[in-house]
Amino acid sequence: MGKSRQVSGQGHDEQVKLEDLLRRDHSLNGGMLFGLRGFIVEVQARGVQVLRKPKPWREAVDISGMAGVAVREAISRISAAFTKYAIPEPRVAIQINLTPAGLWKQGTWLDLPLAIIMLQASGYLPDLPETVEGDFVLVGEIGLHGEIRRVPGVLSIADAARPEQTLIVPAGNERECALIAAKSDRRRCRVAAVSTLEEVIDFFKGQRKLENVLREEIRFEPVGDKPLDFGRIKGQKRAKEAAVIAVAGGHNLLLIGPPGEGKSTLARAMAGIMPRLTAEEKVELTRIYSAAGLLNADGVVVSYRPFRAVHHTASKQALLGGGAEVIRPGEVTLAHLGILFLDELPEFRRDALEALREPVESGEVTISRAKVTATYPARFTLVAAMNPCPCGYYPGESCTCNVQKVKSYQGKISGPLLDRIDMQVEMESLSLEERFSEVTDGQSPRLRQQVQAARDRQSRRFAGTSIPYNAAIPAGHIQDFCRFSTAGLEHFKQVVGDSKISTRLTDRLAKVALTLADLDGADEIDVPHVDRAASFVVGGREILRK
Structure with missing residues (x-):
């Protein structure tokens, strides 16, 4: 018991x-x-x-x-x-x-x-x-x-x-x-x-x-691809000038030209003349790449401006980001603070290109699913490239395309997206002398100094605002920031009147002219700045109308 x-x-x-x-x-x-x-x-x-x-x-x-x-x-x-x-x-x-x-x-x-x-x-x-x-x-x-x-x-x-x-x-x-x-x-x-x-x-x-x-002291290792030096690009003086302007003011750029003449090479080199990342920007990019699961080792820091080359078969979700329960960042976010490069632009799916309008305009992208909504940063410089026609050689003698084919090919790009690309430049075929010319390393650091000086002027101009650079000046505020000389303003009005461009394109012309003034260290936009800007903003659009 x-x-x-x-x-x-x-x-x-x-x-x-x-x-x-x-x-x-x-x-x-x-x-x-x-x-x-x-x-x-x-x-x-x-x-x-x-x-x-x-x-x-x-x-x-x-x-x-x-x-x-x-x-x-x-x-x-x-x-x-x-x-x-x-x-x-x-x-x-x-x-x-x-x-x-x-x-x-x-x-x-x-x-x-x-x-x-x-x-x-x-x-x-x-x-x-x-x-x-x-x-x-x-x-x-x-x-x-x-x-x-x-x-x-x-x-x-x-x-x-x-x-x-x-x-x-x-x-x-x-x-x-x-x-x-x-x-x-x-x-x-x-x-x-x-x-x-x-x-x-x-x-x-x-x-x-x-x-x-x-x-104990922890050492961090840089991660990212070191950009190509500008001195490695042969010829293409005008396209290089456009690239410097684009980077200095955060302007989107369209490169048009025959295949094999360095469009993708130029785009890749552009990341190397952008201002160096600040400590805060390095942390921000490292957070993005960590969230995307792209840091394959511990103790690495994203140290170079991103360059994201997107294939034309990419879906809308790949560009913007997505997923079921966990929404992963897309290419527009992975290119944040760097270059988003779209080669063979007309070959992209229409819905994918249309989806780019939001991040290009606002600098961020919002993704909604049944149970979740996420907003990601997407402040990148868009660099797009295309052939002028399906065979790539229009309007040269080697072109095999008829006029209808050319128009159909160029018409694949929507007007609203083109309106959001500030500058267009034509890349010519290299001459025999240019093809065999020697390369000169060390140009990127010099160009980066010019870009940094222009960006410093913009930082002072936009102090106290959320505007990061000239290209992001919102509509309705152009006159607040774009100061013209008397002669420059009169010439600007004449160019706008003669070219019959839209109000949106007029704003973009003023912003590119402002960036040229910044590169020259000028306090006012003058006649030469307007002319040079017009050659890329207004004249550039004539390339697709030849």
Whole structure:
């Protein structure tokens, strides 16, 4: 009888312990990416019912708070990892809630905090004291074997964390997170790197310390393609001049000419004469490329202006970005602060070209899906290239196209898109002498200095506004910023009247003329600036009417 009472007493004690789990509050911080922005997600959990017998984790755990498919599937991956560590099945039903409730939770960023809070709610792990449980942000994907895998976008998550919080992230993400310490208000933040779920479990048991990787100096490596030097481009004096003007004022450019005469080479070199990236711009681009999953190694920083060459078969989604639950950045965002190059422009799908009108005009792109909407930056310089006709040699003697074919080919480009391309320039076939001329390296640094001087003038001009450069002056404000000399204004009016161009094209002519004045270091737009601008803005459109 004594033995029977003892067993009964043990069962009662176990029941009391399980019921005590139902009275405990559990909260942890996780991090996730939405668009390019990082969010801190509070992961709450509690036991809600004592089970008659242990249940598999997949059956015992329920998640609320707008959890997407990937978040719900995490329970299966996590339970498989628990099996490896011989963690027993839960004796209580567990309810997990993710806040803020209005944010759609997707991806695998929340695997790690979900795993830890499941163990806390089941009684396997102790809770951290309330005074310190908010000091940690856990991020990471958990594999079936308990490994913690790298995730994209941790730099944005680090930016969303409070300065005093410690980020527990996958090994291989820690150096990217460390970039945030470069900000003056984040120098007290801490970053810990973990490779397995077991390491984090031991930390919460109090059996392991997590080292702050920021205690030691972290070296970052530049990533990105070094642009071609302008001195490598033979001939094409007029096209080079147009390229410098385009970069100096942020103007979009269309290159027209026969195949094989350097259109793509010139476009690629343009990124090398743009102003060098500032520290803030490097961080912004690194966040974008991290969110897109394009950083193949930890501790790399995007250090060169992007050059994105898009094939004409690209879809609208590839250009703008998209996805089902996780909206990935498209080419217009990957080209942010750099060059977006569209070769063989007439061959692009009509809907893809029409979709470019929004980012070209506003400098950002908004993507809407059934459950999510994301807005990405897309302030790029558009450089497009095309042959004048299907065979490429119109109007030369080698051309095999009739007039109707030429018109049909050129008509593939919509008028509204052409109206948003400030400058057009024709590239001629190289002469024999030009083809065999020597190249001269070192031209790009000199041209970059000219561009930087022009951009510095624009920075002073637009101080206190959101206008980044001349090409972005909004409609209705041209007269506020474009100062003409008396002779320059009269000549400008004459050019506009003679050419019968639209109001939008008139504005673009004024903005290109302003950039030419900036390159000359002039405070006013004069007659020569108007003439040179007109040759690219007005005269350029005559190329497609030959």
